[in-house]
Amino acid sequence: MKDSLMQNLGLVHLQGLVSSLVLVLLTVCRGDSVQVVGQPEPVVALIGDDVILPCFLNPKSDASSQSVRWRQQSEEVHLYRSKVDANDDQNPVYRLRTSLFKEELKNGNVSLKLNNVKLSDAGTYSCQVPTLDKDQKAFVQLVVDTVFPMTRGQKAGIIIGVIIAVTILSVAGGVYMWRQKKQLKQQQEEQSIIFVDHNRNDLIQRVTKVIPITEELLQMGLIQKEDQSTITAPKTSQDQMGKLYQVLQEGGDKTKSAFYKILLKQEPNLLKELDVNFVDKYKDDLIQWVDEVKSISMSAAPEGFDPEGG
Numbered sequence: 001m002k003d004s005l006m007q008n009l010g011l012v013h014l015q016g017l018v019s020s021l022v023l024v025l026l027t028v029c030r031g032d033s034v035q036v037v038g039q040p041e042p043v044v045a046l047i048g049d050d051v052i053l054p055c056f057l058n059p060k061s062d063a064s065s066q067s068v069r070w071r072q073q074s075e076e077v078h079l080y081r082s083k084v085d086a087n088d089d090q091n092p093v094y095r096l097r098t099s100l101f102k103e104e105l106k107n108g109n110v111s112l113k114l115n116n117v118k119l120s121d122a123g124t125y126s127c128q129v130p131t132l133d134k135d136q137k138a139f140v141q142l143v144v145d146t147v148f149p150m151t152r153g154q155k156a157g158i159i160i161g162v163i164i165a166v167t168i169l170s171v172a173g174g175v176y177m178w179r180q181k182k183q184l185k186q187q188q189e190e191q192s193i194i195f196v197d198h199n200r201n202d203l204i205q206r207v208t209k210v211i212p213i214t215e216e217l218l219q220m221g222l223i224q225k226e227d228q229s230t231i232t233a234p235k236t237s238q239d240q241m242g243k244l245y246q247v248l249q250e251g252g253d254k255t256k257s258a259f260y261k262i263l264l265k266q267e268p269n270l271l272k273e274l275d276v277n278f279v280d281k282y283k284d285d286l287i288q289w290v291d292e293v294k295s296i297s298m299s300a301a302p303e304g305f306d307p308e309g310g
């Protein structure tokens with residue numbers, strides 16, 4: 001009983017001793033050695049930029065009396081030794097473009113400043129502190145972009161900008177189309193009024209479907225019931241048309257262009273025939289008139305738009 005207790009106590013002691021020893025060993029191995037730390041993410045620069053290739057001692061310890069060597073592959077980039085830069089073996093492409101932050105060395109900051117980055121500077125750089133217990137190296141990758149490197153925000157900005165531009169253009173285009181359409185409608189309306197005026201005599205003579213035409217004008221609210229009675233009172237279609245023209249004259253442009261549209265439906269062949277004569281007779285007037293409308297639509301069109309369609 002007593003013996004086994006003593007044995008157990010001894011075992012516990014031994015266990016405690018071993019674990020303390022392991023702990024001490026670990027502390028010696030880890031704690032005493034200073035690590036050289038680079039950066040896992042690449043440093044991205046544009047041609048002509050000044051960049052910092054980060055490298056530092058961890059835990060923080062004074063590096064001002066250490067040696068610091070920066071290399072790219074086997075090329076000498078920068079050497080600091082015995083508290084001064086020693087760049088005799090430096091690759092000439094780095095001449096006068098490299099420096100350490102001397103006032104930062106005491107904080108263990110051995111980052112390299114590289115000025116006026118060239119495309120050929122791209123690559124993996126090693127940061128070495130040979131005077132430490134174990135000669136240690138860390139790595140930093142330098143990426144040189146030839147095009148404008150964009151952050152996510154900048155990309156989003158550009159996309160939003162494009163969307164806004166497209167929206168503005170479509171709205172402008174829509175407004176332009178709408179104006180064109182309105183102008184075309186106006187043109188057609190004016191043309192129909194001119195047609196109704198100029199072909200007065202022919203239409204009075206030749207339109208026969210006066211009653212349905214009058215009915216439609218009434219339905220459209222462009223003439224009154226009394227007007228309808230007046231128009232349909234005479235016996236011949238010619239006389240009826242004469243009355244209709246009197247009413248059209250009172251009704252004005254809106255009534256005339258409605259009358260033209262109804263004629264298109266009711267007397268399409270007659271209109272076609274008269275239209276040819278009309279265009280022949282008033283060609284010069286029409287050309288002048290079309291030119292006028294064109295110049296109006298040109299001046300109304302937003303800049304950059306070609307009304308001829310381009």
Ligand SMILES: *[C@@H]1O[C@H](CO)[C@@H](O)[C@H](O)[C@H]1NC(C)=O
Nearest residue numbers: 052054055056101104109111
């Ligand atoms: C080292 O010093 C430079 C210059 O002051 C600074 O920009 C950089 O952040 C420092 N790096 C570290 C790891 O402290």
